[in-house]
Structure formats: structure tokens, C-alpha cells
Amino acid sequence: MDCPRCxxxxxxxxxxxxxxxxxxxxxxxxxxxxxxxxxTYSTEVKQLCLKMYLNGMGFRAIARVTEIDHTTIINWFKEAGELLSDESQDLIMSRDTK
Ligand SMILES: [Zn+2]
Structure with a gap:
């Protein structure tokens, strides 16, 4: 890890x-x-999580499978939200409350 300041x-x-x-x-x-x-996680890992989510898995289930903290995954979805269609975004946001 390098110096966070310089x-x-x-x-x-x-x-x-x-x-x-x-x-x-x-x-x-x-x-x-x-x-x-x-x-930091690779784009491949993020894409895999996104795919799992769109195939019906919840954040916590994905977190268990990948051993990635579920808050980290949720943050990716927020980032990825800007790249998704409105329809996919609605799906993700409505399922987030489960
Ligand atoms: Zn420094």
C-alpha cells in the first residue's frame, strides 16, 4: 500500500x-x-456479482458466495446503476429492500 497522501x-x-x-x-x-x-476487486469479479444479482440472488447471498462484504457489493451496484437501463435500475432498487 502506498501513502494515501502523496x-x-x-x-x-x-x-x-x-x-x-x-x-x-x-x-x-x-x-x-x-x-x-x-x-480492490477486478472488473470480472464485479461483473460476476452483477450477473448473480440480475439472476435473482440477493446481496447477502452473493456476499456469502464471493466472501466480499455485502456493503461493498451494494456500492458497486450504486456505481453500476449509472450504466444500467432504467428498467434494470428499478429492479435492483426494488429488490434491495428484501
Ligand atoms: Zn507520503
């Missing part, structure tokens, strides 16, 4: 914070903690 990869380990490895940026001195929750 994007430099020049860092040194700075001990543990609440069990997570923390780093100090050698470039700007910013201290930050590695965050395994904000993992």
Missing part, C-alpha cells in the same frame, strides 16, 4: 496499531495503517 511507496514500518501494521511515509512523514478492508 502516493509515495517509500515507507517504513511504524509498529502495530490495533493489530494492524502501520507505516510512516518517508516522503511526507504521514502515518497510516494498512487497511485490508478496502481491497
Amino acid at each position: 502516493k509515495s511507496s517509500q515507507k517504513k514500518k511504524n509498529g502495530l496499531r490495533r493489530g494492524k501494521q502501520s507505516f510512516k511515509c518517508k516522503n511526507c512523514g504521514y502515518q497510516y495503517v494498512e487497511n485490508p478492508i478496502s481491497r
